[in-house]
Amino acid sequence: QQPVQSPQAVILREGEDAVINCSSSKALYSVHWYRQKHGEAPVFLMILLKGGEQKGHDKISASFNEKKQQSSLYLTASQLSYSGTYFCGTERPSARQLTFGSGTQLTVLP
Amino acid sequence: DTAVSQTPKYLVTQMGNDKSIKCEQNLGHDTMYWYKQDSKKFLKIMFSYNNKELIINETVPNRFSPKSPDKAHLNLHINSLELGDSAVYFCASSQAHYEQYFGPGTRLTVT
Numbered sequence: 001q002q003p004v005q006s007p008q009a010v011i012l013r014e015g016e017d018a019v020i021n022c023s024s025s026k027a028l029y030s031v032h033w034y035r036q037k038h039g040e041a042p043v044f045l046m047i048l049l050k051g052g053e054q055k056g057h058d059k060i061s062a063s064f065n066e067k068k069q070q071s072s073l074y075l076t077a078s079q080l081s082y083s084g085t086y087f088c089g090t091e092r093p094s095a096r097q098l099t100f101g102s103g104t105q106l107t108v109l110p
Numbered sequence: 111d112t113a114v115s116q117t118p119k120y121l122v123t124q125m126g127n128d129k130s131i132k133c134e135q136n137l138g139h140d141t142m143y144w145y146k147q148d149s150k151k152f153l154k155i156m157f158s159y160n161n162k163e164l165i166i167n168e169t170v171p172n173r174f175s176p177k178s179p180d181k182a183h184l185n186l187h188i189n190s191l192e193l194g195d196s197a198v199y200f201c202a203s204s205q206a207h208y209e210q211y212f213g214p215g216t217r218l219t220v221t
Contacts, residue, residue, distance in 0.1 A: 030207060041200060041212035042153065046167055087153060091207060096141070098210070100153040 001026060003090045005101035012108050016074045020104045022088030024069040031064050031071040032089040032098055036084075042087060045073075075106070083108045114213040116201050122219045123191055131216045133201030143193045143210065144176060144185035145200040153200075159184055172186050188218075196220045 003024045032043040048064035064071045089098035116137045144156040158165045173189045201213040
């Protein structure tokens with residue numbers, strides 16, 4: 001079952017912060033986050049395994065609430081290069097595949 | 111060096127034809143995937159495959175078949191192409207459950 005992402009789209013000015021949410025109705029083993037720029041392939045950002053671990057990568061970080069089956073991606077002090085569509089991919093314990101959300105289109109304006 | 115490569119990059123064909131898309135990874139990964147991304151950007155898993163197991167998404171028509179000559183290659187063969195098959199197809203690879211590396215995509219247009 002496809003995870004639900006919100007918001008569908010967000011527009012920011014450079015330097016502003018954003019949060020993208022991903023929720024599942026099923027128990028999860030892991031959550032992946034990817035960014036896709038127009039006309040390009042998705043690029044891996046980070047993976048979170050069950051356990052509520054928060055990960056960071058420059059000014060992009062993420063958390064995973066195992067009890068709520070929710071993950072959030074935090075983008076702080078956004079840069080123009082952050083523009084793109086962000087996808088969360090969820091993996092259930094019994095599966096060997098990711099199911100991706102419908103994506104969040106992020107636009108950062110100067 | 112390209113980690114995951116796909117050929118061709120563009121494919122235009124007529125309804126009813128059979129076509130193949132090739133994928134190669136040089137990362138030494140044990141698992142490869144095929145995804146379909148439609149015009150609404152929805153990224154849908156079609157297959158995952160390692161040298162032990164093929165997992166087929168139940169919604170994939172049996173006109174689509176993955177073929178793996180070896181661990182580094184996973185090709186996608188499509189029979190009797192339909193208009194609705196038009197999309198971008200991405201190949202990806204990973205080591206077990208970890209991060210997936212995507213190929214550049216193949217834009218398939220069925221006329």
